[in-house]
Amino acid sequence: MLGRLGRSAARHHWWFLALWLLLAITLGTVSNRAGGRPIDDFTIPGTEAQRAIDLLEQQFPAATGTSATVVFRTPTGKVTDAPNEQAIDQVLANLQALPNVAPIENPLTNPIFAGNISPDGTILYTSVQFTVPADQVDSDVVDQLEQAAQPAPAAGIEVEFGGAVVDIYNAPRSAISDHADDVGLALAVIILLISLGSGVAMLLPIGTALFSLGVATSLIVILERSFEIGSIGPILGTMLCLGVGIDYSLFVVSRYRQNLAEGMDTDDAVGKALATAGSAVLFAGLTVCLAMVALGVMGIPYVRTLGLTAALFVLVTMGAALTFLPAMIGLLGRRVDSLRLPWHHRTQELPADQLSRTLSARWAHEIARRPWLFAPVSLVVLLMLTVPLLRIDLGFPTDASAPAGTTQRKAYDLITEGFGEGANGPLLLVGPLPPNASSEPQQTLTLVEGFVQKLGAIPDVARVIPGSNPPDYTILFIEVVPRSGPNAPETKQLVENLRAQMPQALQGTGIDPDQVYIGGTTAELIDLTNRITERMPYLFAVVLGGSFLLLMMVFRSLFVPFKAAVMNLLSIGAAYGVLVAVFEWGWGRGAIGLEETVIIAAFVPVMMFAILFGLSMDYEVFLLSRIREEYLRSGDSHTSVVIGLANTARVITSAALIMIAVFLSFVTNPDPTVKMIGLGLAVAVLVDATIVRMVLVPSTMELMGRANWWLPRWLDRILPDIHLDEGRAATTDGARGPGGGDEEPEPDAPVPTPV
DSSP: HHHHHHHHHHTTTHHHHHEEEEHHHHHHHHHHHHHOOOOOOOOOOOOOHHHHHHHHHHHOGGGOOOOOEEEEEEESOOOTTTHHHHHHHHHHHHHHHHBBBBOOOOOOTTTGGGBOTTTTTSEEEEEEBBBOOGGSTTTTTHHHHHHHHTTOOOHHHHHEESSSSHHTTTOOOOOOGGHHHHHHHHHHHHHHHHHHHHHHHHHHHHHHHHHHHHHHHHHHHHHHHSSOOTOOOOHHHHHHHHHHHHHHHHHHHHHHHHHHTTTTTTTHHHHIIIIIIHHHHHHHHHHHHHHGGGGGGGHHHHHHHHHHHHHHHHHHHEEEEEEIIIHHHHHGGGGGGOOOOOOOOOSSSSOHHHTSSSHHHHHHHHHHHHHHHHHHHHHHHHHHGGGGGGOOOOOOOOOOGGTTTTTHHHHHHHHHHHGGGGGGSOOEEEEOOOOOTTTTTTHHHHHHHHHHHHHHHHEEEEEEEOOOOOOOOEEEEEEEESOOOOOOHHHHHHHHHHHHHHHHHHHTTTOGGGGGGHHHHHHHHHHHHHHHHHHHHHHHHHHHHHHHHHHHHHOSSSHHHHHHHHHHHHHHHHHHHHHHIISOOOOTTGGGGGSOOEEEEEEEHHHHHHHHHHHHHHHHHHHHHHHHHHHHHHHHHHHHHHHHHHHHHHHHHHHHHHHHHHHGGGGGGOHHHHHHHOOOOOOOOIIIIIIIIIHHHHHHHHHHHGGGOOOOOHHHHHHHOOOOTTOOOOHHHHHHHGGGGSOOOOOOOOOOOOO
8 A cells, every 4th residue: 555655656746745735834824823832731630739729710710820939139138128128019019010910918018928038037039929821921921020020129139030930931041952953953964964875865854854843833833722732742742753754754765765776667666665664664653653642541631742742743744754755756756866975885785795794794793693692791781771760769840950040040049048948849728618717707717827837737847828818718728838849758748748637637627628638839740740650550551562562463473572672661761771860860961061960850751651662663663674574585583683684774873863863952952851851862762773773682583593483373363464565465374484383484485675
C-alpha cells in the first residue's frame, strides 16, 4: 500500500503539494484570527487538593483566580515608619485599582496579617488575588504591577513580585534560547550535508520538518481556543517535530537515492523507498504516538494533554514524510542529487568486498569477534550511568530555581530571608462551616480561633492565618504556613499530618472533618507528584506491553522484543541518571547555564519515558529489519549481524546526531524544566544510538545466534503478519527461519532490498 502511495505521490506531485499547501494556508489563516494561547492548569481529579479547589469555586470563587505576591523591603528604617508606610499604602491602593483584583489585605492596618511583617520590620509581603484565571489576565500584567509600585522605589523601598501570574507572564528568556530552533536546524544542515553530500537532498528533510512544524503549530494554536494546552506542549512538540521530521525524511531520501543508484526510475524509486523505509517510518511514528497517548493512564489532564499535543505533532510530521516528501521528490526527480559535494560517494549498498573495508564493517566484525567482551562492558557502562537514578528526588519547580535577577527570584529570596522558606508555599485549608455560622458570627469567629490555635500547635507549622473569609460565613478559609520549603520532605509530611489529624482538631466544632480539605499550590503539586509516582508503573506496563506485542508481530521473535524493552529501559535509565547528576547533584551544571541545583520536575521522567521509548524504535526497526533481512537471505546469524550493522550504522549515526543537535539546542532555554527535557532527550538518544545500537544490540544478538528469531509455532500461527517491506507476504516457516520453526531458512528465498 505504501509503495502505491509513494508512486502516486511522485506521479501526481502537484496535486499532493497543492493539498498540503491549501491545508497549511487554511490553518495558518484560522490560527491568526481565532487562535488561543497556552494555559498551565495543573488539575488532579480525585485528589484532596482538587476537591479544595472545587469547593472554593462553588463557595468562594473570588479566591480561585490566579495571584501575585508583592514584597517590600526597606534598606533603612522599618516598613512601619511613616514615610515608608505612606508609600506602601499608595502602592497597595494602586494595585487595588488594577482590573479584576480582589480586596488586598494590608498587614500595616490589619492585625490578622501582622505576621506578614518580618521580625526586624524591614520586609513586608501581601497577596494580590485576581478574580479571574491566569489566561484571562491582561498579558501586560507584570508591567501593570511594576507601574503601580512606582511610589515604593521613589521612596527608596525595594519592591519585587512573585506568584503564578508573574511566572506565566514574566517567563525568563535569553537571546540564545529565542533562536534555539535556528541553532538546532543549523547543526542539522551541517550533519545532513555531510551525510547526504548534496545541497538539494539536504533541503528535503529540512524543508519537510519545517513545513510539518508550521502546520502542526497552527493546528495547536487553533485547538488552544477550545482546549487547555500547557505552555510546555508546543515546546515539546517542536522538539519532536524537528527531530523525527528530519530523521524520518532522512531515511526515505537515503533509500530513494540508493534506489536511483541501482537503476530504478523516479516513480519506482519513490515507491520502493516508501515501501521499505516508509514502512519503518510508519511503524516508528505510530509507536511514538502510542507511547505519548499512553500518558493518559496517569490520570492527570495536564500530562495527558502534553502527550496528545506531542502525538499530534508527530502524526503531522509522519504524514508529511509519507506524502509531502514523496511529492517533493517526484517534483525534483534525479535533481535530488544536485549541488553535490565533490568528495562524497553515492548512496548505495556496497558490494561485500568494498563493504568489508568500511569503518562500520570493521567495527561490526570487531563486535562479532568478541561479543562476550563488548556485551558486559557496555552493560556495565549503562548501569553506571543509571546509578544516580537511585537517588532521584521528584518535585516541582519553584521561584527558587528562577534565574537570578528576575523579580520572582528576588521576591522568593526576600520572603525566605524575612519569614523562612515555607512562606513561599503556604497551604490552604478550606471546608464548609456549620449551617448556623452566618447567623452567629461571633460564635463562628471564636470557633475558628480555637481551630487556628490547634493547627498552630502541629509540628512544622510556622503560623496560621485565618484568611479573608466570605462575608456570609459559609466557608472555612485558613492559610497554614509551613516552616520548610515547598519541595522539602517535611512539608510533604506536614500535609499528611494535617490530613490525618483533621478529625481530632475539629472535634466539638460542628465542622465535618471529611469535608475539610488541604489545598493551595504546594498541596496541589504534592498531590500531583504522588499521582505520577503511583501511576508510573501503569504507564510502563502499557508502553512496554504494547511495544513488545508490535515488535513480536513484526520480527516474529520473542527475544528481539524482550531485548528491545530491556535495552530501551537501560538507555532511558542512563538518561535519568545523568539528569540527577546534573540537576540535583550539580555535576557540570555550569556547562548548561544552570545557576544552582534544582529538583527534578515530577512530570519530566514520565514525558521522557514515553518520548524516548517511541523514538528508540526508529533505530531499533531500521537496524533489526536489516539484520533480519540478511538472516532470511543467508541463514547465518553472524553474517546478518555484521552486514546489518555495517549497512545501517551511517544512517543511524546521522539521524541520532540530528536528534541530539535539535534537543541540545533547547538546553539554552533559561527555564530549568525545558533544560531537563532537552538534556535528557539528547543524552538518551546519544546512549541509544552508540552504546545500545552499535555495541549492546549486535553483541547480544551475536551471542544468542539462531535463538534471536525463535518463536513457538502455536504463537506464530495466531499472530497477525506485519510486514515492513513490500512484497514480503506470509511465507513458509522455513522461509521465516527459526522464528517459525526449527527448519533452516531457504537461502534463495526472495528478500526485498534492504532499508
